[in-house]
Amino acid sequence: MSDTAEEVTRAELRHGLRIATLLVAMAVVFGLGLAQLLRYMDRYETPLTQWIAFAALGAVLAGEATLLGLGRSWGRLRGPAIAIVLGASALSYVTLPDGRTSTGVDWIFGAANWVGIVVLLDRPLRTAAAFLVAHELTALLHLLLLDDPSRADLARFSTGSVTVVGFPLCVAVVAAVMRGLSAAAATSRREIERVRLAEAVAAESHGRRQQRLAELSATTIPLLEGLADGSLRPEDPVVQRRCAIEAARMRRLFAEADDVADPLLHELRHCIDVADRKGVVVELDTRGQWPEPPVAVRRDLTEAVLIVLATTVSRARVTVMGEAGLVSVSVVADCAETGMPSPAAPGVQVEALTNDDMVWMEARWQPTSRSPR
Incomplete structure (x- = not known):
């Protein structure tokens, strides 16, 4: 009964972390990201592409909310969802004004990272880290190839990357630690059950041997002693x-x-x-x-x-x-x-x-x- 309660508690913690991550991502995308997009709408050469990228991120978050309500994970849809997130990031950077990477105009720099972590929260830490690196490389390539960056631009990008990568990565680390603790707890529980079973079998075997000895002591042992x-x-x-x-x-x-x-x-x-x-x-x-x-x-x-x-x-x-x-x-x-x-x-x-x-x-x-x- 206690093992079942512990497993339910761990499942509730993982579910709670998933909900919290989704809420943070929605706040970033529909709060800060949307505010930046509306504020700098006149800076974009083709605003429609920015809205398409925004809609793509919103669709992924809606999918996560639906899966949460159904009690399911992304499964085979995880790959396409990450492709949509990275595709939206690349589409946004294609029409981003020159010299605006990692600035307020670059709304997707601090939004797509959270959406990707939402999708990859139950995956190994290396998978989440690889996604964050891919997201960073998308912004970095735009900065190096299209913006002719100065030292100030590189410094701004590096400073912004600390939060863009660091905060989502911390959440991914917490999720990985929780999975590790759950796996370790399950292994320990199985080992304890194995030891208990071995002790029970040993005790039962010892009891049977004692019983056999008692049964033989009345007739067989006197015969052997007489011989x-x-x-x-x-x-x-x-x-x-x-x-x-x-x-x-x-x-x-x-x-x-x-x-x-x-x-x-x-x-x-x-x-x-x-x-x-x-x-x-x-x-x-x-x-x-x-x-x-x-x-x-x-x-x-x-x-x-x-x-x-x-x-x-x-x-x-x-x-x-x-x-x-x-x-x-x-x-x-x-x-x-x-x-x-x-x-x-x-x-x-x-x-x-x-x-x-x-x-x-x-x-x-x-x-x-x-x-x-």
Whole structure:
């Protein structure tokens, strides 16, 4: 919310500067420029050309006012608008009386510069400076080629150029600084967001690691400690079964962090992989479609599979069936009788049947709208 407010504030400042520059340009053109034009009208050989130049500047200012009202910039029209301003300046100088460059008669000397800055206010500073140089060169060429200037004329031109170039250039500098500050603020904001995101990801990853460690500490760590201190012997079938179960649980735990289309099947395949590595032939069959169960539910649904597969002798079959209101994971294998796991997630039920050396176990889940994700 604060970033949006800052961006709105910067946009309002840029819009305000644009309005202020337009008002200054209108005051210069329609106030001082028009007054000079009317005052020295009898000095011009062809007054019509001066009025055409004046009308051209007025049309550009009217265009800027229209664009401001529409909330738009010059876009592709910027080039033609600058061409009109420079063309009006050149047209005015063509019919300017000799020896009158940068005097009161030369009304466009202090007017066209502001009109050009109005058009180029949102452009880079070098563009505005290039326009002011072009405007100065137009007046300077007229002075050098047509006026046969004296030292006083050159001094007058140089003095007048200080304000003609300096004041509009200051406005262009302010606009450039504001754009630079906006760009720097946007870059800083993106960097802050990147750092915050990285910190959040790191914190979440650390939390997941802590959670996994807590989940493993109840069963896996005691098993590893027993193997390390010699209290548990690797050749013991019970220890081997516990190792197979913990290996499947660890693979399932790591698989939970994967971004896949069907997490339940993905985690089941990781559990089955442990049995595959022992040479057990495992068939996986899926029927129907089912909603994505939460993590806690998936653990209960796969727990029966990994417990049975841990003691399977040679072959097993895992079946996943589902519909909108039911998900079932069952396993049938040639193994000794195993303990039936107790589900922790609500809505999960486990059943088991034993017939000689064959065990069938099924975990069912009926999803509800209140099941946690």
